[in-house]
Amino acid sequence: MNAWKLRTWERPGMPKEMEGDNRKRRALARAAREQGQRASEAGVSLGSSKQRHHAEHAERADQSGPPPEGAHKPGPRAPMPQEPPQPDPTWPRRPPTIGDTGPDSGSLRLRYRELVSSAAKQAGIDFDTAREAGRATVSVLARVVDEAERRRLLDVVPAELTEGQDLSSPVPQRDAIGFVREVSGLLHCPPEQSRMRIQAVLGAIAAQDPDVLDALHLPDGLAELTRPPRPGGGVVGPDGHTAGLDEDEVQAALERLPDWTGDSRALIRALVLPPDQLERVLLRLDRLKQELGRGPRISRSDEQTAELVVTTTNVGAVTALDVDLAVRVDEAIRQANAGLA
Structure with a gap:
C-alpha cells in the first residue's frame, strides 16, 4: 500500500468532516445575511480569511504617510529621486531689472x-x-x-x-x-x-x-x-549744414567715374547711342529717378545724343549724394545696354 493510500486509510472520515464544516459555514452565512451582515464580516465565508487580509491591506493603504518599509520599498533615509530643473517661465522675453531703464536684454533681436x-x-x-x-x-x-x-x-x-x-x-x-x-x-x-x-x-x-x-x-x-535724414536724401556736412564737395574731392570722385567730366558745380556725362538703344537707356533712368526720388537732368540735342547733368540744385554744387547718383546712373546704363532693363 503506497503512502497516499496509507494516509487515506489512516483518516477515513476526513472528506466527510470537511463537507460537514462547509455545510456549517453556509448555514452560518445565511444566518449572517438574515441579520443584515455579509458572510465575510461574520468570518464564516469560505474565503473569509483572505478577505480580512485584503481589507486590512486596503485600510493601511488609505492611511497617510509613507508605505511600510519592505524588501522592495525605500526606507525613510533612501535618497529622493532627482527631478529635472523647471524651464525658465519667462523665456524668451525676460523683464529688465527693477530700476533699470535700459532695453530688455532678453528681448527679440531687431529684424x-x-x-x-x-x-x-x-x-x-x-x-x-x-x-x-x-x-x-x-x-x-x-x-x-x-x-x-x-x-x-x-x-x-x-x-x-x-x-x-x-x-x-x-x-x-x-x-x-x-x-x-x-x-x-x-x-x-x-x-x-x-x-x-x-x-x-x-x-x-x-x-x-x-x-x-x-x-x-x-x-x-x-x-x-x-533724427531721420531729410526727404530725398539731402546731403549735409558733419555739423548738420548742407555741404558741397571741394575741387579736390570732385576730382577724386571723377577718377572713379571715367565716363564723367565736370567740376565742383556739376558732373556731366554725354551719351551717343542708336535711337532705339538711347530710348531704352532713358526709360531705365526714368525708373531710377522714381526709385531714388532724384535723378540726372537730361537734355537732348538730337535723336542719338543725350547729356546727363548731376548736381544738388539748392546748394549750387556737387555733393557726395551726386557722386552716388552718378554711380547708379552708370549701373543703369550698363543694364540697359545689356538688354536687362
Whole structure:
C-alpha cells in the first residue's frame, strides 16, 4: 500500500468532516445575511480569511504617510529621486531689472533685413551699401556708450551687423562730428555722405523699436543723429549744414567715374547711342529717378545724343549724394545696354 493510500486509510472520515464544516459555514452565512451582515464580516465565508487580509491591506493603504518599509520599498533615509530643473517661465522675453531703464536684454533681436532695407530706402542706396553703413554705425555707437549699455545694445541689434567688428576701442571725439568722422573712416566715404547714412540706420532702428535708442545715455550732441535724414536724401556736412564737395574731392570722385567730366558745380556725362538703344537707356533712368526720388537732368540735342547733368540744385554744387547718383546712373546704363532693363 503506497503512502497516499496509507494516509487515506489512516483518516477515513476526513472528506466527510470537511463537507460537514462547509455545510456549517453556509448555514452560518445565511444566518449572517438574515441579520443584515455579509458572510465575510461574520468570518464564516469560505474565503473569509483572505478577505480580512485584503481589507486590512486596503485600510493601511488609505492611511497617510509613507508605505511600510519592505524588501522592495525605500526606507525613510533612501535618497529622493532627482527631478529635472523647471524651464525658465519667462523665456524668451525676460523683464529688465527693477530700476533699470535700459532695453530688455532678453528681448527679440531687431529684424536684420527689414532694418537694412529701411535704411537703404531712406538714404537712397542699395542693400549692400546700407548693410555696411549699418555695421559701421553700430560699431561706433557701441563704442560711445558704457559697458553695460553696450551689452544691452548688442543683445538687441542683429548679429549680422556686429560680427567681426571692433566694439570696444574708444572713440576720441564723442560728439556728432566725431561720430560722423569715425563712421566716415570705416566706410571710406566723405563725412557728408556718412552723416546721411548714419541717420538712415539710426532711423531704421528707431522705427522697429524706439526704446533701443531712448534707453541709451548718448553723449551730448548725438541726439541730432537719431533724427531721420531729410526727404530725398539731402546731403549735409558733419555739423548738420548742407555741404558741397571741394575741387579736390570732385576730382577724386571723377577718377572713379571715367565716363564723367565736370567740376565742383556739376558732373556731366554725354551719351551717343542708336535711337532705339538711347530710348531704352532713358526709360531705365526714368525708373531710377522714381526709385531714388532724384535723378540726372537730361537734355537732348538730337535723336542719338543725350547729356546727363548731376548736381544738388539748392546748394549750387556737387555733393557726395551726386557722386552716388552718378554711380547708379552708370549701373543703369550698363543694364540697359545689356538688354536687362
